[in-house]
Amino acid sequence: MGDAGGSAPAACGRSPGSICAKKKPGPAALSPGMARLYGEGMETFEIFLACVPGLEPVLAEEAAALGLSGPVVTPGGVTVQGGWDAVRRANLCLRGASRVLVRFDTFRAMHLSQLDKRARKVDWASVLRADVPVRVEVSCKRSKIYHQGAAKQRIETAIAEELGAEISAEAEIRVMARIEDNAVTLSLDTSGAPLHRRGHKLAIGKAPLRETLAALFLRQMGYDGAEPVVDPMCGSGTIPIEAAEWAAGLVPGRSRSFAFEQMAGAEPAALEALRGAVPRELPFAFYGYDRDQGAVRSAAQNAERAGVDHLVRFACQPVSELAPPEGPAGIVLVNPPYGARIGKSKLLYALYGSLGQVLKARFRGWRVGVVTSDQGLARATGLPFKAPGPVVPHGPLKIRLYRTGVL
Ligand SMILES: C[S@@+](CC[C@H](N)C(=O)[O-])C[C@H]1O[C@@H](n2cnc3c(N)ncnc32)[C@H](O)[C@@H]1O
Secondary structure, three states: OOOOOOOHHHHHOOOOOOOEEOOOOOHHHOOOOOOEEEOOOEEEEEEEEEOOOOOHHHHHHHHHHOOOEEEEEEOOEEEEEEOHHHHHHHHHHOOOOOEEEEEEEEEEOOOHHHHHHHHHHOOHHHOOOOOOOEEEEEEEEOOOOOOHHHHHHHHHHHHHHHHOOOEOOOOOEEEEEEEEOOEEEEEEEOOOOOOOOOOOOOOOOOOOOOHHHHHHHHHHOOOOOOOOEEEOOOOOOHHHHHHHHHHHOOOOOOOOOOHHHHOOOOOHHHHHHHHOOOOOOOOOOEEEEEOOHHHHHHHHHHHHHHOOOOOEEEEEOOHHHOOOOOOOOOEEEEOOOOOOOOOOHHHHHHHHHHHHHHHHHHOOOOEEEEEEOOHHHHHHOOOOEOOOOOOEEEOOEEEEEEEEEEO
16 A cells, blocks of 8 residues: 555655756666565556656656655656655656656567567566556667567567457557667556646646646746745736645646556555645735736636636736735746747837836845746846756747746
């Protein structure tokens, strides 16, 4: 039985661990059979927490704060060690991860007949259920086995014949085989739909931020759930809703299902305590403004679905009318329009200029973060930004966070 019981904040907030930065291990570092048995029948895996490239160290901090064991930054994510309990908590509680993969076996295979033989020896029943269909994806790099289709067929046959599970292209459960330098690594996607799909943001406006990205930017701003957040151009409300859920101790995955719930050994019943948490009372609120009435309406509906409508105040208001709310100072985090997606360049410079003026004049004591694709636009605010954060892909664009200290 895992330790997911108790209230959400207690179950999700472990003592911080340390973080290492490491390159991907080469094939020599791979041990035969990655899933090990130790302790009292507890199975432990290498767990890969995928995230948007550029913000891996921020996710590593979150993983450490959640108590996930030994976070190591790798390209495209963070590796931790743990059993099904860690998989469950990572999926339900991490705000910044886009998916959670379990690396459950690794072996060498120089040719297809070796792959066929070894794949039949994999303990499929320890992770998959015979009554749940499976799909297989294969990638090959720098290996003697180069025909992905043939490799996929060998692994599918092993699963179908040794476990008895149906193979279907439409299956929710995904087994991923990476064949690199003649080493085969088998992973399971334990998330299913990507984790930014919390199940609350059904109404979206122009160029919405993914929830996972909003959470990582909030963490980059030093947000820990203990101060108010204002978004003066909130669109569908992603930033203030994410901040409010976080502060209220609501786990991000509480309203959705996960692929691991249909895997062997995952004990889905252990999720219920995390899902049922009641929002914590807060002495401050969250604010989202937009000049577009439709956006404000969508944001309010999204907040209601997320169960934080009592914590987030939305209003239709242009940036020129922005004023700090009553109460303690906190964070302004905003994702204004940028040229390539919406709006025109000259108007955008004027908009960023007036945003900067309003913030400098009225938000003394607050910290400001501006997420944009264009350094010129960030500069047009006239705000005293620190060195910009890493470049992060966002659809066809690259964006980054520009942040100030306390104004
Ligand atoms: C890139 S979108 C924000 C997306 C948002 N972060 C989300 O996740 O949905 C920019 C928003 O700025 C709003 N906006 C543009 N000019 C504005 C102004 N002068 N005052 C207030 N809002 C404005 C737009 O209506 C749009 O919703």
